[in-house]
Structures are given as structure tokens and as C-alpha cells.
Amino acid sequence: MDELFTVLGDIKTLFNQSLSELSVDCVVFGFHDNQLKILLLKTKGSSEWSLPGGWIYKTEDVEQAAYRILQERTGLDSIYLQQFHAFGANNRYNGKEIMSRVGIPPEYNFLPERAVSIGYYALVEYSLVEPKADDPFTEECRWWDLEEIPELLFDHNQIAHTALKTLRRQFDYQPIGFNLLPEKFTLIELQKLHETIRGRSMDRGNFQKKMLSYGFLERLEERKTGGAHKAPYLYRFDEEKYAAYLRLNDD
């Protein structure tokens, strides 16, 4: 219990440097084994899993906060990050309730009765992320399959759901998602990614033609590793050409 109060002091210090009515929650997407995954963590004392999130320093842009929080959690520096919605239901959060759940009496509570959370989603390369629970408040941190997401803290299930919906919509009108793959990838892997996210299978030939027609994929040499049968080409994503493509297609 003493340890709990020490941790509580650290949290309070952090909280006092931050905006009190706002927080940032991140839905971190990764792709592995033809499955879309999201990164969840469990806070010490809590029985529920939650999205990685945090507070916004008083002197910091909200977007900066999102990058910082994600950096702290995944160790990644350059991340595709996108704000998608602010969650502002009056009863979505209750500081006093959190405190009482981890056994802190109400007179020690410093968290506000309500907070609005700004949701960001991130696309990261699965293999580069070393899920770590290295801050003093986190007990566990790991990837979850989308279909297996448990009951989460507060409205985090809704936040994750909205993030996925937004991500799907963005895939429909913009070729993104390269951030979810390693630097070198095959077109089949890219196709699996698209199929998983958009939730439907597509024709191999048509997909390859369409992707290559964008002009920002560069073909490398063959791969032979492990896989039986014909070795597929590896491709690299050319960011410059992609930027040029985006410039032509507004946005």
C-alpha cells in the first residue's frame, strides 16, 4: 500500500503539469500473421485493459502530446498518427471512481470528475515495436487481435471501434498503410493487409495492377526465404513519389 501511495505521488506530479480536463488516447494498429492488431496495456491496480493514453502538458500542443505518449510507449520516433475524434460524453470518465477502484479513499483523489479524450490512431510496423511496460504505472503491455479485444476501461471499446471505422474509410479513398509493413514487402503481403482492413478479398491480378499504377512502389530483387513455390518480388515504398502522388490527388 505504501508503494501505491508513492506511485500516486508521481502521478499527481505529472497531473499537475498537465491540462486537467483533457487526455489523449491512442489506438495503435499493427499487422502480423495476416491479422490486424492493436496495442493494449494494463495499468497497475486496474483489472481492465485500456488504450495507451496520457495527459497533455500545459505548454504542449495536443498533437505533440500524442506523439510523445506514443513514443514513450512504443519507442518509435516517426509514426503515422492521425487524430480522428474527440470523445466528450459527460459520463465517459470519472476520476473519483478510478481512485476508489484502486483502493484510494476519496479524500486523496485529485483527478477531475470528467475529462474529454482526444483520439488518435497510429499505424506502426509490428516488428519494430517492443511492447514494454517500463513506466511505473503499467503492469503489462501487448498486442491483441481485433476480434479478441476484451472489455476495456471507460469508453475505450468505442474509441477503438471508431478508430477502425475511420481507418477503413481512409483506406477507401487513399492508398496508405505502408507504415504497417516492413520496409521491404511483397505485393501479396500488401494485399493481405488491404483485405484485412477493408474486410473483403480482392483479385490478385487486379490488386497488383492497381497498386503498381500509382507509381510509388519500387520493385527490388527476388526473395527466396522459406516459402515454397515461386518466389515473389520484394517492393519498397517510395515516399517522395508518394508525396508527388498526393499532391496530384489533392488532400
Place this chain on the structure above:
Amino acid sequence: MDELFTVLGDIKTLFNQSLSELSVDCVVFGFHDNQLKILLLKTKGSSEWSLPGGWIYKTEDVEQAAYRILQERTGLDSIYLQQFHAFGANNRYNGKEIMSRVGIPPEYNFLPERAVSIGYYALVEYSLVEPKADDPFTEECRWWDLEEIPELLFDHNQIAHTALKTLRRQFDYQPIGFNLLPEKFTLIELQKLHETIRGRSMDRGNFQKKMLSYGFLERLEERKTGGAHKAPYLYRFDEEKYAAYLRLNDD
């Protein structure tokens, strides 16, 4: 100056009932004379125009706040309202600066140094809105052509710009915008609206075929008012059939 302090007292009372680090700003779109317009207002004492906005009561959902603020401003009850972005730059707002601009010395300031604003855009029927400056803080309220928007308060130009971008994108993948027209309208009027928002002209015949193919427009009788030449049909937007359409096309 005494009057200013009286008003200031009212504002302070309101502020004390509200969240302090958050606000809502609304970009209200209307359509008139083949022009897309937005509703702007000028606060007493300020030299700049701004978006209609307000604070969120401590016991109120953010979305409720947006509806309430809009209702107070336009008198409209049912409005198409959509959250589109949260604006969280550290320096986007400064309470102390506002106060000093209207001549309030710093020791009377009660506004925070920073606030994050959640942006909503609304689609309303131009003719139903009676722009009114009937609260004690508003000096003037009127419609502005998009091309003539002046320099606005804080980052409101950016907010309006982002709203327009989001609106355009939504028009691309969803037939909306009926909220911008009166109950009965001609297909030509609907086309002009689409052309204005999407920023390009379209073929008359093709537009009509496409719109009618959706199946949620109901043709009424002719109109003959004023207009020379052949009288175009009037149409009504069938909300039930529209809902059915949306159900089929996900979302």
C-alpha cells in the same frame, strides 16, 4: 466601462459553470444565391469576426453543448451537426490576451491561458435562419460568402478551412446536403449546391439520373414561379428512404 464590467460578470458566471480548458466552435454552412455561406459573428469589444462558439457546461456532453450553442445562435432545433476536428495548438488561444484587448486589466482576468476547441460543422437551411445578435455579448451576426471571409479571431480561419475540406470530402462519398436546401427544391438547385461545394461543374443529365437512382427523392408538382422558360419539377427529400439507403451502404 461600467456596462463592460456588468457583462463581464455575466460571462464569469457562465464560465464558472463550464469546463475551463475546452470550447466548442461551430462552422455553420448555408446556401443562397448559388453561394456557400458561413455564419459569423462579432463579439462586443472585439474588432474581429469569429465563429459562433461557446463553453461546455460541466454536466453536459460535448455534443449536447454544440447543439445548444447552435440553437441559441440560429434558433434552429434540428440541425445536421458533425464533429470534425479538435484544435489543440498550445498558442491558439490566450485568455489574458483577449481580456487585455477589450480593455480589461490582467488582475480581472479569469480566462485560462489556453483552451482546446472542438470543431463542429452544421448544415442549415439558409432561409430558416434569422441571424440574431440577441445575447448580451454579441454585437453583430450575419452570413458571409466563403470567398469574402475576413481575418478571424484566433485560429478560426483554419477551423473554417478544415471544416470546408471535411465537408467536401464527405460530399464525395455520401449524398448529403439536403439540409442546406428548403423542403422543396429543384434538381438544378441541388446540382448547383453540389457544384459549389465540390468546386466543379457537372453534366445536367448525368447528375439528375444519378440523384434519382438513389431512390430517396420524391417528385412533386411543377413550379412556375417567376422563372422564365420551362418550369422544373420540385422534389422532396424522403428521410426514411434515405435512412434505408444508408443502411445498405454501411456507415
Place this chain on the structure above:
DNA sequence: TCAAAAGTGTTCGCGATACACCCATGC
């Protein structure tokens, strides 16, 4: 040698585009 997966080419159908033609109305 054969199965399975990768790469490439061909065909088909639909929707968007362009355009032509007829109809109604005010001057």
C-alpha cells in the same frame, strides 16, 4: 513431374462522361 503460388494478359460489364434531341415557357 506435379502442385501451388506468383506474374501477366484478355475479356466483359457497369458507371461515368459527353452529347444529342425533344419539350415547355416567356418575350
Place this chain on the structure above:
DNA sequence: GCATGGGTGTATCGCGAACACTTTTGA
């Protein structure tokens, strides 16, 4: 009646879907 704009029909084009065929590899 004629100019102008509204309503409807038809030809064309491009893209995506479907599918067939060839190539490459491991077992």
C-alpha cells in the same frame, strides 16, 4: 416563333471484376 433552359435518351470511354494462361519453385 424563337431563344432559353428543363427533361430524357443514346453513344462512348475507362476502370474494375473476373478469369485464363504462363512461369517459377519445392517436394
